[in-house]
Amino acid sequence: xxxxxxxxxxxxxxxxxxxxxxxxxxxxxxxxxxxxxxxxxxxxxxxxxxxxxxxxxxxxxxxxxxxxxxxxxxxxxxxxxxxxxxxxxxxxxxxxxxxxxxxxxxxxxxxxxxxxxxxxxxxxxxxxxxxxxxxxxxxxxxxxxxxxxxxxxxxxxxxxxxxxxxxxxxxxxxxxxxxxxxxxxxxxxxxxxxxxxxxxxxxx
Amino acid sequence: xxxxxxxxxxxxxxxxxxxxxxxxxxxxxxxxxxxxxxxxxxxxxxxxxxxxxxxxxxxxxxxxxxxxxxxxxxxxxxxxxxxxxxxxxxxxxxxxxxxxxxxxxxxxxxxxxxxxxxxxxxxxxxxxxxxxxxxxxxxxxxxxxxxxxxxxxxxxxxxxxxxxxxxxxxxxxxxxxxxxxxxxxxxxxxxxxxxxxxxxxxxx
DNA sequence: TGTTGTGAATCTCTTCACAGCT
DNA sequence: AGCTGTGAAGAGATTCACAACA
Numbered sequence: 231x232x233x234x235x236x237x238x239x240x241x242x243x244x245x246x247x248x249x250x251x252x253x254x255x256x257x258x259x260x261x262x263x264x265x266x267x268x269x270x271x272x273x274x275x276x277x278x279x280x281x282x283x284x285x286x287x288x289x290x291x292x293x294x295x296x297x298x299x300x301x302x303x304x305x306x307x308x309x310x311x312x313x314x315x316x317x318x319x320x321x322x323x324x325x326x327x328x329x330x331x332x333x334x335x336x337x338x339x340x341x342x343x344x345x346x347x348x349x350x351x352x353x354x355x356x357x358x359x360x361x362x363x364x365x366x367x368x369x370x371x372x373x374x375x376x377x378x379x380x381x382x383x384x385x386x387x388x389x390x391x392x393x394x395x396x397x398x399x400x401x402x403x404x405x406x407x408x409x410x411x412x413x414x415x416x417x418x419x420x421x422x423x424x425x426x427x428x429x430x431x432x433x434x
Numbered sequence: 435x436x437x438x439x440x441x442x443x444x445x446x447x448x449x450x451x452x453x454x455x456x457x458x459x460x461x462x463x464x465x466x467x468x469x470x471x472x473x474x475x476x477x478x479x480x481x482x483x484x485x486x487x488x489x490x491x492x493x494x495x496x497x498x499x500x501x502x503x504x505x506x507x508x509x510x511x512x513x514x515x516x517x518x519x520x521x522x523x524x525x526x527x528x529x530x531x532x533x534x535x536x537x538x539x540x541x542x543x544x545x546x547x548x549x550x551x552x553x554x555x556x557x558x559x560x561x562x563x564x565x566x567x568x569x570x571x572x573x574x575x576x577x578x579x580x581x582x583x584x585x586x587x588x589x590x591x592x593x594x595x596x597x598x599x600x601x602x603x604x605x606x607x608x609x610x611x612x613x614x615x616x617x618x619x620x621x622x623x624x625x626x627x628x629x630x631x632x633x634x635x636x637x638x
Numbered sequence: 639t640g641t642t643g644t645g646a647a648t649c650t651c652t653t654c655a656c657a658g659c660t
Numbered sequence: 661a662g663c664t665g666t667g668a669a670g671a672g673a674t675t676c677a678c679a680a681c682a
Contacts, residue, residue, distance in 0.1 A: 237629070238626050241626040246610075260664075268610050269652095273651095275665065278664095284665075286659085287662070287664050289660090290663070312628070318527065319524070328624075374632060376628070406470070406472050416630055420532075421449065426441050427602040428509075428510070430438075430618035431601040434617075464641080477673095477674065480674080482642095490641080490642075491643095491681050492640090641680105641682085644680105645677095646677090647675085649674070649675085650674090654670080655669095657667105659663085659665100660661105
């Protein structure tokens with residue numbers, strides 16, 4: 231089981247490596263990848279070690295091999311599907327972001343209580359009423375929920391997602407949600423993030 | 435200088451405390467706040483210690499005093515102003531989120547290259563062309579930049595913000611930006627976040 | 639009794655530093 | 661010569677555990 235922080239960096243590495251690959255580069259040294267990712271070379275080597283991939287002192291790491299190795303750790307071979315709840319500005323932004331980005335991970339359904347949004351398709355993703363959540367989750371084999379609903383609805387939405395069977399939640403609402411310990415939650419708290427920036431913009 | 439992680443939790447505590455305050459509660463124990471924030475009681479006490487506030491074994495912490503103490507650490511007495519660059523779905527969501535939330539920290543101007551967006555006012559915030567960035571930043575005394583532009587524009591936007599004089603950046607673009615070490619950057623990387631959730635949704 | 643404040647212990651993450659390789 | 665892989669050291673963050681207190 232790879233630790234939290236390492237997974238985050240591997241995700242970043244993969245994107246950087248894919249870009250390099252598109253530029254025709256075929257191998258990379260830890261210090262180069264480190265510079266691009268804004269971390270140290272030792273960190274990069276450790277992270278790569280943790281996924282059981284190895285380079286060679288002459289040529290560094292083979293790009294294709296490394297990208298595949300990361301995929302083997304991060305991706306589910308059968309793919310994973312996510313549901314978005316809340317199709318406001320933020321929800322639409324999230325759909326745009328993720329649409330067709332990764333073959334093994336996609337948002338396949340959206341839910342909103344506003345009847346005007348239901349039935350519409352945004353970024354190849356159809357919007358349903360939240361009452362449809364349970365059956366759609368099982369029908370489409372969804373294991374991930376993305377909460378982009380207002381703060382007041384976040385806990386109820388989380389409960390519904392958990393009840394429907396998702397095991398991971400990405401929470402954009404500015405409140406902490408309570409879930410069983412079997413469910414993994416990642417908070418994307420803009421308020422905290424901006425306050426942090428404000429603090430260090432002064433103190434640095 | 436309070437560490438990064440502590441600042442993040444203090445920001446969360448403040449929101450929780452404000453909510454409690456609105457419910458008429460007047461004091462709180464570390465274990466109560468801990469339960470709401472999803473951390474341990476010892477952690478809460480350490481965090482509160484780090485801002486030089488103290489409670490009392492009988493009544494715990496006085497809500498009002500604690501909230502003010504957090505404010506004294508997190509907020510600039512003169513207030514801080516931020517600029518948003520990129521007024522797409524995400525940019526509008528960000529404006530909605532922050533509009534009128536904190537008196538000491540607000541987004542006071544938005545910038546976008548699309549001429550159709552310029553001149554319009556969203557959430558009390560006027561949108562300008564990006565060419566206006568330098569003079570608006572100094573005119574409005576803006577010290578924080580929020581990047582909600584496409585990945586391809588992120589580095590250029592960051593350069594413009596830094597050049598205009600901001601010392602903190604909240605970056606929503608899915609790429610790392612390069613800035614002088616005097617500038618603090620916080621990344622809100624949705625791609626990484628979703629990939630992390632996907633991983634732990636499987637492994638947990 | 640049940641809480642705070644905090645030194646010490648623990649745990650986790652990162653960096654150092656260098657042997658071993660090409 | 662310059663890189664990787666990694667044990668060991670170091671730094672940072674969290675939790676333990678308990679004296680002091682109301």
